[in-house]
Amino acid sequence: xxxxxxxxxxxxxxxxxxxxxxxxxxxxxxxxxxxxxxxxxxxxxxxxxxxxxxxxxxxxxxxxxxxxxxxxxxxxxxxxxxxxxxxxxxxxxxxxxxxxxxxxxxxxxxxxxxxx
Amino acid sequence: xxxxxxxxxxxxxxxxxxxxxxxxxxxxxxxxxxxxxxxxxxxxxxxxxxxxxxxxxxxxxxxxxxxxxxxxxxxxxxxxxxxxxxxxxxxxxxxxxxxxxxxxxxxxxxxxxx
Numbered sequence: 001x002x003x004x005x006x007x008x009x010x011x012x013x014x015x016x017x018x019x020x021x022x023x024x025x026x027x028x029x030x031x032x033x034x035x036x037x038x039x040x041x042x043x044x045x046x047x048x049x050x051x052x053x054x055x056x057x058x059x060x061x062x063x064x065x066x067x068x069x070x071x072x073x074x075x076x077x078x079x080x081x082x083x084x085x086x087x088x089x090x091x092x093x094x095x096x097x098x099x100x101x102x103x104x105x106x107x108x109x110x111x112x113x114x115x116x
Numbered sequence: 117x118x119x120x121x122x123x124x125x126x127x128x129x130x131x132x133x134x135x136x137x138x139x140x141x142x143x144x145x146x147x148x149x150x151x152x153x154x155x156x157x158x159x160x161x162x163x164x165x166x167x168x169x170x171x172x173x174x175x176x177x178x179x180x181x182x183x184x185x186x187x188x189x190x191x192x193x194x195x196x197x198x199x200x201x202x203x204x205x206x207x208x209x210x211x212x213x214x215x216x217x218x219x220x221x222x223x224x225x226x227x228x229x230x
Binding site: 034042090103109 | 120122156157158159161164173206207208215216218219220221222223224226
């Protein structure tokens with residue numbers, strides 16, 4: 001069965017500093033990986049995805065993520081954090097092995113607080 | 117702008133009183149999903165439609181049902197809400213069912229069962 005772990009419930013970073021939100025995954029086959037962001041009382045917004053190819057994926061709002069197969073990780077990064085980046089971030093995975101029928105599985109989320 | 121719309125944004129109902137949540141999309145996507153998200157938890161898939169093909173997750177409670185009368189609309193019916201059904205309900209769409217398709221989410225309906 002596929003699963004996602006986000007080991008940090010909360011990440012605090014000063015504005016202007018680089019940020020990292022961690023994600024590790026477990027799948028039977030090859031993973032399709034996604035990051036979503038959720039602002040208060042809003043739905044989830046798609047940030048970026050890894051399907052195949054270059055391990056470094058660039059997405060919306062200056063975010064990027066690096067796929068590391070050996071460490072089964074897909075950490076979200078941004079070189080310089082903004083206060084407006086403060087939100088709840090979800091990592092999600094689908095397993096290519098059973099891609100037609102498996103749902104998108106979300107991690108429990110990491111709350112990012114960027115302090116001015 | 118193409119989007120996913122959910123109505124109402126906030127709904128309060130009484131224990132056992134049926135409630136219907138609505139979702140509509142202007143994206144013309146084939147797949148529509150309903151998720152339940154409880155406080156400080158990950159969204160949990162309840163069911164999805166691929167066109168008119170309905171797919172129920174194994175652990176979705178029996179009193180949760182869904183209807184998709186056409187491509188644009190999808191409804192979540194909770195026949196007899198319990199206190200534990202208090203949650204945010206998220207509707208999402210995707211162009212196709214393939215795993216590379218990202219999902220587009222509506223703003224959610226926050227349901228409170230009293």
